Amino acid sequence: MYRISELAEKVGLSRSTLLYYEKQGLLQGKRQENGYRVYSEKDLQRLLLLQQLQAGGLTLKECRACLDSKIKRSLLQQRLEQLNHELEQKQRARDLLAALLGEASLRSWHESIDQLAPDAHLDWLKQQGFSEKQALHLKWLSKDMNEHEQYMADFMTVFRGLERWGPGSDDDTLKALSLVPSQPNQVIDIGCGKGFSTSVLAQHTQAHITAVDNEQSALDALGQRLTDENRADRVTLSCASMTELPFAPASFDLIWAEASAYVMGVEQALQQWRPLLKPNGYMVISDLVWLSDNPSATAQAFWKGEYPDMQTVATRLTQMEQAGFKLIDHFTLSEQAWRDYYQPLKVRVAELKSSMPDSAALADIEHEIGIYEDHLGEFGYHMFVLQKG
Ligand SMILES: C[S@@+](CC[C@H](N)C(=O)[O-])C[C@H]1O[C@@H](n2cnc3c(N)ncnc32)[C@H](O)[C@@H]1O
Known part of the structure; x- marks a missing residue:
């Protein structure tokens, strides 16, 4: 006892x-x-x-x-399920801490937090010491703050060697310009990249054009082309962020933004850029949209990660109206516009593959090209021609 x-x-x-x-x-x-x-x-x-x-x-x-x-088996079963759930949560907590310490990939975490709380995610990245430009690149491209530098170096190795940085063609740019009812005097091309649209605008209007991008190397390439075309005096190059454009309200008759507004979010861009337009000014903006009511699971899963805010044309039109714009016209970019973008990209990836066998950036670009090839038509780029209401 x-x-x-x-x-x-x-x-x-x-x-x-x-x-x-x-x-x-x-x-x-x-x-x-x-x-x-x-x-x-x-x-x-x-x-x-x-x-x-x-x-x-x-x-x-x-x-x-x-x-x-x-x-009671049911009681034990219930407990077991609960424990499994707790273990999963603990495992996720552990994975996150290990990833934050650089011991594993942070990609899925960045992707999920970006869908859940995009603004807080960006602010937090800035607190970690990333500039706005880096934070946006991290959000859209590398998706892993531990791998960011290498990823961006690889990404730029691919794109620096290419002319087009997004789907588009001179014909589509011209078609959109022909829908703008009056000749502009002051135009801003936001996120101009190497400036294909800038060149077309300079060639087909008498306007002065301000070409803005936050990538100096793209502006340098545009500057060279304009000099070659003898149009440099018609264009001012401005290395600035589309989120904080350094121009006075009512400075422009026409805002042009091909394949760039997504970077800060289309709704935010409409809202923030509108004051830059003179009364009754025009905006031409292109965006990636769902073209099918019933896209494949593969395309949906891919774009959920790459462009969570992708919308249908109808939703974008409603947002544009709500942001104070009248619709003048809209159309889907031609398949040629896509081919002009991704065929040279495909060749470039093939060229670099043997020298960059482990590059995550290269693998992502290759995957994206595969999605274009297999699913284009379910989604596409859409051009909207708007007037400030
Ligand atoms: C998909 S490319 C489109 C380029 C060009 N408009 C075209 O259609 O070929 C997006 C462009 O936006 C630029 N960009 C990204 N973030 C930006 C920012 N915060 N401010 C200004 N430009 C930015 C990139 O450098 C790139 O040139």
């Missing part, structure tokens, strides 16, 4: 815990004539079994039910 303090020592619990167990009916000592409680070997073993059940994650109440009657 054991006294309560001896029993407590044997099972590694405190005296008060055993008294509590006794109150809960989990343990029943015998009171001796002198008032002391004593416990048998059977009581000790019952306690040890209880501890095992507790280690399986059962509550005291559930342990008692298991000790006093036939074990």
